[in-house]
Amino acid sequence: MIRFFRVIAFFLFIGCHLAFLLSILFEKINNVWLIAGIMISTALITYAYYHKNTQEEAHFLDDLQDIIYVSLGALLTYFISVDLKFGAVIAAGFTGTLASYLPAIFKKAAWIKRVPVPAYCGAFVGMTAPAVSSGYTFIIFSAFLTGALFITAKNVFNGFGGKLGTIAFGGVALSSLIVYLLL
Incomplete structure (x- = not known):
């Protein structure tokens, strides 16, 4: 079951990147060959990375x-920002x-070593503009979804830049879509 969620997170991650790049390209560039090249490159990278051996932990x-750390990072960032x-x-x-x-600072607490990465991922969620978010309720909901994406994407794209920001973008975009569909 965990493998299923990791596969879903992997393709959501790729989809977020592809959608973001294509929206920029369609807006700024009308070159079909460049767009096709990016799509082919993305497909090849996706294929190669998907077949990479990863260890899964539960x-x-x-x-x-x-x-919780993603949520705290998001709330602190949103509070300071807004x-x-x-x-x-x-x-x-x-x-x-x-x-x-x-x-x-807290060298004796072993659990605190886990805080920086998810809290920084949450900081990206907290950067959401007030025009997009409807307040703290939206930020908490987005942080929860981002946290879920974060834990399912643990072994996906390790060592690649932009992973935390993309996960946060996916969580906020998914939250916006859910709110838009429900309201």
């Missing part, structure tokens, strides 16, 4: 903690910096 409590009016970039930078120093 740690329910650790995964639940990761969802309520304190520092802006999204400063807020995300502060959240990421704070999260990165927590393991050095």
Whole structure:
């Protein structure tokens, strides 16, 4: 069952990247060959990475903690950005910096070593513009969905840049779609 969710997360991750790139290309460039080249390259990379051997782990409590850390990072970033009016970039930078120093500050707490990466992923969720989000309820919902994507994409694209931002983009986009469909 976990393998099924990892496959779904993998293709959602690829779909988010492809949709983002294609929307930029269709808006800015009318060159069909460039678009076809990007689609072929994406398909080849997807094929190669999908057939890469990955180890899967099932740690329910650790995964639940990761969802909580994503949510805390998102809430802190959104609070600093919107309520304190520092802006999204400063807020995300502060959240990421704070999260990165927590393991050095609390050296004896082994669990705190897990905090920086999911909290920084949540910082990207917290960067959502107030015009897109309808407040903290939307941010919490988006953070929960992003946390779910985060834990299902643990062994996907390790070492590739942009993974956390793409996961956050996918969670916020999925939340926006759900809210749009329900309201």
